[in-house]
Amino acid sequence: MHQFMDENGKKVKMAFEQGAFQQESYHVLVLCRYNGEWLLTRHKKRGLEFPGGKREKGETTEDAAIRETFEETGGVIHAPQFIGEYKVYGEEPFVKTIFFATVTELVEKDDYMETDGAVLWKGSFSEIVDDPAFSFIMKDQVVERSIKRVADLGIMT
Numbered sequence: 001m002h003q004f005m006d007e008n009g010k011k012v013k014m015a016f017e018q019g020a021f022q023q024e025s026y027h028v029l030v031l032c033r034y035n036g037e038w039l040l041t042r043h044k045k046r047g048l049e050f051p052g053g054k055r056e057k058g059e060t061t062e063d064a065a066i067r068e069t070f071e072e073t074g075g076v077i078h079a080p081q082f083i084g085e086y087k088v089y090g091e092e093p094f095v096k097t098i099f100f101a102t103v104t105e106l107v108e109k110d111d112y113m114e115t116d117g118a119v120l121w122k123g124s125f126s127e128i129v130d131d132p133a134f135s136f137i138m139k140d141q142v143v144e145r146s147i148k149r150v151a152d153l154g155i156m157t
Contacts, residue, residue, distance in 0.1 A: 002145060006088065007136035014086040014142060016149060021087045026055045027096035028065045029137075031083065031146055032075055033157050034103035034120060041072040042116040049135035050143070051075070051115075052096070061097040069101065073118040074109045077101035081155060083146050098142070100150045102157050 002014045013021070029052040032039035040048045051072040055064040065080040080099035087095045106118055125143055128134045137143075150156045 002141065004141045006140040006142075011089040012086055012140065012142065013089075014084060014145060016084040018082060018085065020085055021095050023087065023093065023095045025061055025085055025095040025097040027094055028052050028055070028061050028068060029096055029098045029142070029146075030065045030069050030077070030080060031098065031100045031143075031150060032069060032073070032077065032103050033101075034075060034106055036157070037120040037122050039069075039073055039075050039103050039106070040119045040121050041112070042119055043135055044114055044116060046135035046137065047133050048119055048121070049137045062099070065097075065099045065101065069103070070107070071113045072115045073103075073112070074107040075101075075103040075118065076105040076107060077103055081153075083149050083153075086142050098146050100146075100155060 004012055006012045031050055041051050043049055051069045053068040066077055069075045069077050080101040083098040083100050085095055085097050129139055
């Protein structure tokens with residue numbers, strides 16, 4: 001299990017096993033690839049980030065990953081692959097499940113919820129630390145370690 005402080009100064013613990021925490025996950029983060037590029041979304045307040053969000057009542061985390069990716073980017077994914085989980089400790093600690101998915105289709109939509117839709121990106125995440133265009137969510141070890149895990153598993157397309 002890895003432990004570090006996030007961009008907001010909160011303690012984060014991260015694991016590559018399901019159920020590593022004594023708390024159920026109600027949030028998802030989806031690392032997406034489309035035609036050899038990363039599929040991000042531009043959150044209206046936070047900036048560029050991977051799609052994700054909260055589970056709705058009756059949803060599995062996999063269902064939430066599929067829905068959130070489509071809502072925020074128009075990206076169609078099937079069978080997102082579990083990568084890991086992380087817990088953010090604060091006033092109300094929460095667990096977020098991390099998935100990897102290959103986008104099979106990118107649909108143009110009229111509404112992308114709280115985002116401005118899809119952004120395709122080819123850069124290196126190691127170079128975004130000082131870039132204000134990127135969300136704080138992208139700048140801690142969660143994304144870095146998750147991408148390394150995806151590469152180690154050989155599932156990145």
